[in-house]
Amino acid sequence: MHEKLEKEALWQFGGYGFLVAVTMVMMFPIYWVVVASTLPQSAIFAGGAGELPRLIPGSNFLANAEALAARPEVDFYRSMLNSLVIAVVYTGLALLFCSMGGFALAKYDFKYKRTLFMGILGTLLLPTNLLVIPLFLLVSNMGLSNSYWAVILPWAAYPLGIFFMKQAMQSIPDSLLEAARMDGASEFQLYYRVVLPSMKSSLAALAVILFLFQWNLFLWPLVVLREGKYTIPVAISKIMSNDMIAYDQLMVASAMAIVPMFVVFILLQRHFVNGILGGAVKE
Amino acid sequence: MSRQLLVPLLDQVRFKREQLKDRLPTLPGTPLLFLSPFFLLFGVFLAIPVFYTFYLSFFTFQGVSTEALFAIDIGAYQIMIPEMANLQYVGLDNYRRLLTDSVFYQSLLNTAIIFVVQVPLMVALALGLALVLNAAYTRYKGIFRSLLLLPVSANTVAYSAVFIVIAAEGGIADIALGAVGISPIDWLSDGFWARNLVAFMSVWRWTGYNMIIILAGLQTISPSLYEAAEIGGATKIQKFRHITLPQLKPIMLFVFVTTTIGVFKKFAEPMIVISSGGPINETRTIVYYIWQVAFQNLELGYGSALTVALVAIIMTLSLIQFKVS
Amino acid sequence: MTAITLDGLTKSYDATDMDDIPDNEIVAVEDVDLEIEDGEFLVFVGPSGCGKSTTLRCIAGLEDATGGEIRFGETVVNDLRPRDRDVAMVFQNYALYPHMTVRKNISFGLRLSSTLTTPEIDSRVTDVAEMMGIEDLLSKTPDELSGGQQQRVALGRSIVREPGIFLMDEPLSNLDAKLRAEMRTEIQELQNDLDVTTVYVTHDQTEAMAMGDRIAVLNDGLLQQVAPPEEIYRSPANEFVAGFIGSPSINFFDVSVDGQTLTDPSGFSYELEDHSVEDDTARLGIRPEDLTIEEGGDDMTVTVVEKMGNENFIYGTVGDTEVVARTEVTVRPEPGQRVGISFAESAMYLFESETGAAIKTKTDEIEPQAAQF
Numbered sequence: 001m002h003e004k005l006e007k008e009a010l011w012q013f014g015g016y017g018f019l020v021a022v023t024m025v026m027m028f029p030i031y032w033v034v035v036a037s038t039l040p041q042s043a044i045f046a047g048g049a050g051e052l053p054r055l056i057p058g059s060n061f062l063a064n065a066e067a068l069a070a071r072p073e074v075d076f077y078r079s080m081l082n083s084l085v086i087a088v089v090y091t092g093l094a095l096l097f098c099s100m101g102g103f104a105l106a107k108y109d110f111k112y113k114r115t116l117f118m119g120i121l122g123t124l125l126l127p128t129n130l131l132v133i134p135l136f137l138l139v140s141n142m143g144l145s146n147s148y149w150a151v152i153l154p155w156a157a158y159p160l161g162i163f164f165m166k167q168a169m170q171s172i173p174d175s176l177l178e179a180a181r182m183d184g185a186s187e188f189q190l191y192y193r194v195v196l197p198s199m200k201s202s203l204a205a206l207a208v209i210l211f212l213f214q215w216n217l218f219l220w221p222l223v224v225l226r227e228g229k230y231t232i233p234v235a236i237s238k239i240m241s242n243d244m245i246a247y248d249q250l251m252v253a254s255a256m257a258i259v260p261m262f263v264v265f266i267l268l269q270r271h272f273v274n275g276i277l278g279g280a281v282k283e
Numbered sequence: 284m285s286r287q288l289l290v291p292l293l294d295q296v297r298f299k300r301e302q303l304k305d306r307l308p309t310l311p312g313t314p315l316l317f318l319s320p321f322f323l324l325f326g327v328f329l330a331i332p333v334f335y336t337f338y339l340s341f342f343t344f345q346g347v348s349t350e351a352l353f354a355i356d357i358g359a360y361q362i363m364i365p366e367m368a369n370l371q372y373v374g375l376d377n378y379r380r381l382l383t384d385s386v387f388y389q390s391l392l393n394t395a396i397i398f399v400v401q402v403p404l405m406v407a408l409a410l411g412l413a414l415v416l417n418a419a420y421t422r423y424k425g426i427f428r429s430l431l432l433l434p435v436s437a438n439t440v441a442y443s444a445v446f447i448v449i450a451a452e453g454g455i456a457d458i459a460l461g462a463v464g465i466s467p468i469d470w471l472s473d474g475f476w477a478r479n480l481v482a483f484m485s486v487w488r489w490t491g492y493n494m495i496i497i498l499a500g501l502q503t504i505s506p507s508l509y510e511a512a513e514i515g516g517a518t519k520i521q522k523f524r525h526i527t528l529p530q531l532k533p534i535m536l537f538v539f540v541t542t543t544i545g546v547f548k549k550f551a552e553p554m555i556v557i558s559s560g561g562p563i564n565e566t567r568t569i570v571y572y573i574w575q576v577a578f579q580n581l582e583l584g585y586g587s588a589l590t591v592a593l594v595a596i597i598m599t600l601s602l603i604q605f606k607v608s
Numbered sequence: 609m610t611a612i613t614l615d616g617l618t619k620s621y622d623a624t625d626m627d628d629i630p631d632n633e634i635v636a637v638e639d640v641d642l643e644i645e646d647g648e649f650l651v652f653v654g655p656s657g658c659g660k661s662t663t664l665r666c667i668a669g670l671e672d673a674t675g676g677e678i679r680f681g682e683t684v685v686n687d688l689r690p691r692d693r694d695v696a697m698v699f700q701n702y703a704l705y706p707h708m709t710v711r712k713n714i715s716f717g718l719r720l721s722s723t724l725t726t727p728e729i730d731s732r733v734t735d736v737a738e739m740m741g742i743e744d745l746l747s748k749t750p751d752e753l754s755g756g757q758q759q760r761v762a763l764g765r766s767i768v769r770e771p772g773i774f775l776m777d778e779p780l781s782n783l784d785a786k787l788r789a790e791m792r793t794e795i796q797e798l799q800n801d802l803d804v805t806t807v808y809v810t811h812d813q814t815e816a817m818a819m820g821d822r823i824a825v826l827n828d829g830l831l832q833q834v835a836p837p838e839e840i841y842r843s844p845a846n847e848f849v850a851g852f853i854g855s856p857s858i859n860f861f862d863v864s865v866d867g868q869t870l871t872d873p874s875g876f877s878y879e880l881e882d883h884s885v886e887d888d889t890a891r892l893g894i895r896p897e898d899l900t901i902e903e904g905g906d907d908m909t910v911t912v913v914e915k916m917g918n919e920n921f922i923y924g925t926v927g928d929t930e931v932v933a934r935t936e937v938t939v940r941p942e943p944g945q946r947v948g949i950s951f952a953e954s955a956m957y958l959f960e961s962e963t964g965a966a967i968k969t970k971t972d973e974i975e976p977q978a979a980q981f
Contacts, residue, residue, distance in 0.1 A: 011519065015415040022412060023430050026487060030433070032455060033445045101321035108314035116322070123329055125540075125601055127548040129570050130590050133577050134332035134339060157325035178670050179703035183765075184691035184721030186304050187313040197707040216439050218551045219570070223578055233440035233551065240444070240558040250444050257441035265436035269429055272436075276492070277499050294725045301721060 030262070037064060037255035041248040064252035068239075075228065076253050079235035082148070083215060086231060090152045090214040091207050097156055098206065099199070102165025103191050107177060117166075123159045129219050136223055146226045151217065158213070161206055164278060168202035169195060205275030208268050215261065232257045340377055340588035344370040345581040377588035386564075387589065390572040391596075393478060393565060398546045400482035406538060408486065409493040414527075416494070417501045428498075431491035439488075443555035446484050447471070451559070471556065474565030481552045481566055489545070493538050500534035501527070540604050547597050550574065569593055610694070610772035610805050612644040612667065616676035619662050636662040638829040639676070644807065649799050651820035652809045654852070659829040660809045661777055667807060668775050669693050680772065691721055696766035697775040700782060702758045704750040704765075710737075711746040714765045722769075736768040739798075756787045763795070767802065774799070774806040780815065792818060813853050817841070825849045847964035850893050850957055856921065858957070859899065859931045861892040874927020876907045881953055883968050890967065893957035896921070899933035901941065905948010910941045922947075 068076050105117060135154055144150045172195060180194045196203070218233040225234060236257065239250050265272070381387055412431060416424055434442070449455045450470035457467035470480045504527065512522050550570045557563050557571070567575075573593070577586030619637040637659040644650045652660035665671040667678060669690035678685050685693050696717075705713050711733055718729045737743040740760045750758055759779060766774055779795075780788045796819055799806050810816055816823050817837045825832040825840065825848070833845035844850035850858050863870040865888055868880040878892070901908075901922055908931060914921040915937065922933045922941065926949065933949070941947050958968040 012418075012420045015418060016420070019412060019415045019427060022408065023427055026434060026491070027430060028455075029442065029445050029449060029487065030437075032449060033441075036445075036448060097321045097324065100317040104314040104317035108317075110314050116318075119330070120325070123325075123333075125544060125597070126329075126333070126594070127544055127570075127597065129548045129550055130573075130594060131329065131332040131336070132574070133583055133586050133590060134335035135328065136578075137335070137339075137583075138328070138332065153324060154328035157321050157323075157329060159325075159329070162321060173701060173703065175699040175701055175703040176705065178668075178690075179697065179699060179765075180705070180716070181670070182668065182690045182695065182697050183717030183769075187317075189304075189720065191317070194705060198705075200707075212436060218440055218554075219574060223574075233438060236438075236440045236444055237554065237558060240555065245559060247448055251448060254438075254441040254444045257438045258445075261436050261438065262433055265433065266429055269432055273432070273495055276496065290726050297719065298723055301723075 030258070033251060033255045033258060036248075036251035039248065039251070040064075041246065064248045065256075067246065068249045068252055075230065076232075076235050076239075076256075078228065079230040079232050080256065082229055083232040086148050086151055087211050087214045089148070090156065091210045093152060094156045094158050094161055094210050095203060095207055098158060098161035099165050099169075099196065099203065100191065101157075101162045102167075102169050103195055105162065105166040106169035107172070107174070107195075120159050120162060124163065128155070132219055132223055135220070139224060145224060146229055148229070150224045151214070151221050151231070154220070155214065155217075158210060161210060164206055164209075164275065165199075165202070167278065168199055172198060201271065201274060202278070204268070204271040205278060208265075208272040209275045212265075212272075336587045336590050336594075339584060340591050341372060341374060341584070342370055342587075343373050343377070343582065343584035345583065373584065377585045378592075380585060381588055381592055386567070386572060387569075387592075389564060390567045390569045394547060394549065394568045396478055397482045397485070397549065397568065398543070400479055401485045401546065402539070402542055404482070405486045405490050405493060405542070406535070408490045409497050409538070412490070412494045413497040413501055414523075416498055428495070431494055433491065434488045435492045437488065439551035440555060442488065443484060443552045446480065446487075447555060447559045450480055471559060471561050474562040477556055477561045477566045481549070481556060481568075484552050485546070485549070489542070493542070496538060497531065497534055500531050504530045536604065540601055543600055543604065544597060547593065610680045611646040612642075612773065612805060612807070613679040614640050614642040614644075614663070614667075614676065615679065616641060617663065617666060617673055617678060618675035619659070619666055619671060620674045635829050637666070637826075640826075640831045642824060642831065642834060644805060646805055647803045649796070649806045649808065649819060649821045651816040651823045652807065652826060653811065653813055653816035653823055654826035654832075656811060657828075658826040660811075660826050663826070664775055664777055664807060664809045667773070668695055668697050693773075694771050695773040695775055696769050696771040697777065698759075698762045698766050698779045700778040702750075702762040702779075702782075704758055704761055706750050709747050709749055710742065710753070710761050713750070713761055714768050717765065717769045732768055733764075736764045739767070740764045755783050756791065759783065759791060763798070767798070772805065774804050776806065776808045778810055779808075780810070781812075788815075795819070814855060817853065823853075825852060827852075843969040844957070844966060846966055847891055847893070847959040850959070850966070854895055856896050856932050856934070858893045858895050859929075859933075861894075861926070861929055862889065862961070863892045864889050872927060872929070874907075874929070876926055876949070878956075883953070883958070885958060885967060887960065889961040891959040891961055891964070893959060894951050894955065896932045896934040898951050898955035899931070900950045901933050901935055901939050902948035902950055903941070905950075906946050907949045908947050910943050910945045910947060912943060913940060915940070 105113065131154075139145055139150045139154070144153070176194060176198075177190055180190050185193065216233065217231070218237075221231045221234050222237065225231065230238070232253075236250070236253050239246065239253060416428060456470065460467060468476050470476045508526050508530075509522055512526060517525070547568075548570060549568045553561075553566045553568045553571045554574075556566050569589075570593075573586050573589045576589060577583045617637055617640040618635070620633045620635040622633065640659075640663060652663060654660050662671060666673045669685070669688060669692075673686055680693065705716065708716065711730075714736060715729050715733045718724055718732065722729075724732070733746070734743065737746055740763060742757060742760050742764065745753060745757060745761070750761070753761065759782075762779070776795075780791055783791060792815060795808075808819060817840075820837060822834055822836050823840050824834045827848050833840060833849050835843070840849060840853055844853065847860070851860065861870075861872045861876075863872050863878075865871075865885045868884055869877055870880065870885075870890065870892055871877045872892075908924040908926045910922060910924040912921075912923040914923070918937070920935050920937055920939055922935055922939065924931050924933075924947070931949070954971045956968070957966065957970065959966055
């Protein structure tokens with residue numbers, strides 16, 4: 001009996017220790033980037049004489065930030081604005097289109113519905129990065145190159161989004177819609193006043209997923225955006241395109257890119273989890 | 284006070300809106316109306332490109348030129364459809380080139396190696412963490428879950444940059460290894476280690492995400508299964524092998540399939556590694572190569588052919604994974 | 609305040625993806641003719657799948673009739689949308705808008721399709737809420753309410769629009785028995801007060817008998833009979849109606865006919881005095897309360913005796929036929945005992961063997977207990 005308890009305790013200790021250790025390792029880069037953003041270039045790496053890089057925050061944050069601002073080809077602060085505007089507009093637009101489409105798929109019957117749905121399902125497995133070449137041509141032909149729309153529109157019809165919305169809306173009882181119709185609602189009022197309000201948590205979940213998706217897009221903006229319109233990922237990559245990389249600026253930029261999102265994400269992560277589980281468990 | 288003024292105003296708005304609504308007929312095509320914005324965008328930006336890529340793979344061209352294919356002049360506006368620069372039909376040439384392209388195979392190999400390093404490590408970590416988080420004895424579950432999920436929200440380029448700095452000469456990584464008595468590793472110059480670095484970076488990023496999914500799966504396993512096994516005398520390991528793993532199969536399949544697709548999409552991490560001086564041959568993933576070919580060498584036709592090949596590979600892999608389950 | 613006319617109403621569904629359906633069509637409602645008077649409380653009753661809900665939904669406009677006409681008063685409404693038909697509907701699962709307060713739920717229809725000002729709407733809502741006894745709940749949301757309360761809100765929502773017709777689709781099915789009985793009387797009172805034409809669907813024949821001014825019995829999409837409850841009970845048009853209405857249900861015997869003698873396969877026989885049957889076979893029906901159990905007889909073997917306190921149910925078999933009788937508490941045979949059965953000819957039903965159509969129904973007198981009302 002004693003042995004069993006001992007063994008059990010060992011498992012628990014090991015498991016918990018494992019959890020703590022992994023978490024600490026995972027959190028380290030985050031800690032590091034915050035610290036590094038406050039250090040001058042020289043303190044980020046160990047010097048030749050075996051000096052250790054400092055692990056405690058320094059006071060160079062502002063200096064680094066200023067140096068960053070002084071690089072016009074990167075235009076980092078502009079890129080932060082760009083990223084934010086693009087992500088917000090994108091999320092709103094995609095949310096609207098996906099929820100409207102999901103509503104139609106969930107609650108109406110019409111010809112070719114099955115085929116359409118299968119078509120969407122098919123693209124779920126497609127990696128977005130691979131459509132870059134034809135998209136580039138299409139977008140250039142439309143004259144949208146180097147504009148916010150170039151980054152927003154192609155992905156507004158996010159297949160996972162409409163799929164997710166359809167699943168979520170199917171759980172609304174038909175009788176609710178019928179009651180609203182009898183109360184005098186037009187179809188659009190149904191959508192706007194009855195369906196959407198009861199989907200708040202699903203909408204929030206999808207919104208987080210969409211926002212993160214757009215925020216992290218790299219290849220596409222790299223291809224299609226030019227100076228002045230860069231998003232954050234592209235701007236950071238431009239910092240690195242010199243022979244001599246200014247690591248202090250790089251760290252400051254990275255910190256500014258990552259940390260605010262972390263804060264927002266911690267607040268919204270409940271919705272994010274709902275979102276991925278909603279889609280995943282269905283599989 | 285203002286509310287009293289507001290209400291009759293709102294009522295008027297309401298009446299007007301109702302009048303308008305009665306005049307609009309309910310189209311039997313309402314669902315199509317709802318779907319149309321989505322499908323318009325879907326068709327133009329997702330469906331067409333799929334077929335377009337295939338079509339383009341039979342040509343060589345260098346992108347969009349400044350010359351116009353044709354221009355429409357409507358007074359104030361001028362719509363110009365630009366020509367494709369140096370468009371030439373080449374039939375299956377691109378595919379022939381693909382078959383003998385050593386860089387193509389190398390980058391496929393790189394991607395595969397990253398996969399092989401990343402996936403087992405990540406899945407093992409995610410599974411282990413999920414198991415611990417699911418256990419009754421763990422306290423502060425919520426905090427750990429949040430912290431471990433955090434990397435998913437990190438901007439791909441930014442976090443790659445951070446890892447570069449950690450891994451570079453004189454970076455933290457070397458110090459940590461030194462503390463354990465291992466000599467510093469040339470993460471950024473040695474091909475072997477650079478690849479591993481990319482894999483480790485992805486592990487950092489996605490473990491939490493997959494952990495959440497596995498955790499959800501674990502929570503759907505009925506406790507009575509474990510209780511029955513306990514009574515039957517099963518050890519922890521036996522319970523894991525015979526109950527946990529089989530019950531998790533669909534979830535694990537999902538994790539595998541999505542991770543596979545993710546690996547083949549990898550661009551940001553290798554791009555950053557290479558930008559900071561990493562060995563290009565060994566870290567070049569397939570998507571990176573396509574980008575190079577298409578947007579640096581401006582050989583979009585060949586890039587299209589490469590894309591088609593890659594899509595075929597991904598589809599095949601996914602199908603295999605489904606069949607195996 | 610509207611009369612409803614169903615003229616040859618038919619509703620069928622396309623079933624081309626199901627292989628075992630003839631003609632690739634499922635006919636849910638077939639050629640129903642029915643006139644419902646202004647202010648009447650009409651109950652549609654029948655087993656699951658008989659078409660009662662479908663008919664109701666056609667009246668509502670939620671389904672399009674495949675054939676026939678639906679008229680409200682003089683107006684043909686087939687092509688009108690639900691919101692233009694001036695009907696209100698109460699659903700089985702209440703269908704309350706989950707994210708709105710009770711007040712908003714009730715006023716939703718008014719806000720959407722009337723020209724009342726907000727103060728007018730508010731006062732109407734308050735009046736209705738008081739009528740339904742839910743004025744304390746106006747600022748709560750549906751998930752904070754019990755089943756009975758939700759049902760009241762659903763009723764309130766229909767009432768407040770002052771429609772010409774109320775439609776109710778099994779509104780009490782989700783309530784427990786006690787609440788159901790309570791709400792049953794409430795709904796009847798409400799309808800008496802408001803005097804609005806009401807069409808009510810239920811599968812519970814007790815509810816139908818209790819509530820309806822007239823009952824419409826449906827089976828398999830076909831209207832079997834429309835009549836006031838007493839008439840349905842005493843003069844069912846066919847075997848199905850006789851068997852469906854009444855609890856415990858009527859006892860049936862397959863008998864062969866020889867002149868005036870009816871013989872059951874087990875040997876039990878009955879002599880008709882006032883009637884005669886032309887066919888060789890028939891179905892004999894006798895209700896449990898009209899069946900008398902006699903000691904010392906040899907017609908039936910008792911299987912189960914249920915003592916309910918105010919009456920007894922005696923179950924048994926006559927040959928292969930299972931039979932139940934409703935008796936005074938003094939009749940208490942033992943299980944396994946053989947007893948005799950008898951009944952008055954005036955209480956007996958006879959149906960044609962093949963079609964089930966009624967040949968003879970109850971003709972016994974109903975004696976009022978007191979002076980005429």
